[in-house]
Amino acid sequence: xxxxxxxxxxxxxxxxxxxxxxxxKVVAKLTVQPKSKTTKDVVALVNSxxxxxxxxxxxVGFAFGIGGPKIGNVFIDKSKKLRIxxxxxxxxxxxxxxxxxxxxxxxxGLPVVYKQFIGKRAAVIIVGTGLGGATGIVGEPFLPGExxxxxxxxxxxxxxxTFGDLLSGQGLVMLEKKFIGKKIPPENLFKHKDKxxxxxxHIFSETLGWFVQHxxxxxxxxxxxxxxxxxxxNKDLLGQKFKSTLYKHAEKEFASLLRKTKIIxxxxxxxxLLGIAxxxxxxx
Numbered sequence: 563x564x565x566x567x568x569x570x571x572x573x574x575x576x577x578x579x580x581x582x583x584x585x586x587k588v589v590a591k592l593t594v595q596p597k598s599k600t601t602k603d604v605v606a607l608v609n610s611x612x613x614x615x616x617x618x619x620x621x622v623g624f625a626f627g628i629g630g631p632k633i634g635n636v637f638i639d640k641s642k643k644l645r646i647x648x649x650x651x652x653x654x655x656x657x658x659x660x661x662x663x664x665x666x667x668x669x670x671g672l673p674v675v676y677k678q679f680i681g682k683r684a685a686v687i688i689v690g691t692g693l694g695g696a697t698g699i700v701g702e703p704f705l706p707g708e709x710x711x712x713x714x715x716x717x718x719x720x721x722x723x724t725f726g727d728l729l730s731g732q733g734l735v736m737l738e739k740k741f742i743g744k745k746i747p748p749e750n751l752f753k754h755k756d757k758x759x760x761x762x763x764h765i766f767s768e769t770l771g772w773f774v775q776h777x778x779x780x781x782x783x784x785x786x787x788x789x790x791x792x793x794x795x796n797k798d799l800l801g802q803k804f805k806s807t808l809y810k811h812a813e814k815e816f817a818s819l820l821r822k823t824k825i826i827x828x829x830x831x832x833x834x835l836l837g838i839a840x841x842x843x844x845x846x
Contacts, residue, residue, distance in 0.1 A: 629691065788825065
């Protein structure tokens, strides 16, 4: 029986997206914001997607990129609201189901759009509900990590904390509560012309600059790929404050490396889906 494509899922802390991928193209897509984020919810959503598009399980392959660290066989995000068991997913959709961290999936998708960087040393940084990332050579498997746990001085608490405390949707909420007193969606926050909002933007941009500097110097990256709802809805976070902090306190030899490194905001929503679909295609 000829396969009809790969059903790929990008399962994050806020949004879940399913897509039917055929030859590196998205032919059907569904995005939801689930209230519950368990393995049963994934299975129910995928089964509904299959039914909607008149697909049978034996006609497609399956692949999932999941946000959050993997503890044993279970993916759990920082809020602990997302809890997905990889073993149970394979039981539901077959032993060849591809399951990986969302940053790995993003890295796997880079050659689809960014062919000019194949062979380059790179890092992908996801600033979404939480802070995630992976490193590797474009065109080869990426190694996921938990960069959100990297240590830093938190300017809000004046105590030692982590980059993930600020560089995430959850971090923005904390900044909003301190300076504004209410929660504003990331896509709307920086549209406000207000000194308090400007303060939040400066803190976030400076912290992002420090973090990207750490990632570049840590692996001598030739290119940094930024992705995630917070960044894509607020590209002005990469303005002057970000740039001045990125190069701040760097030794002369490191400053040269930092300036040579390309920083790219990934615009294509489907890139993680295309990446895991490619990995699933290789499994067949």
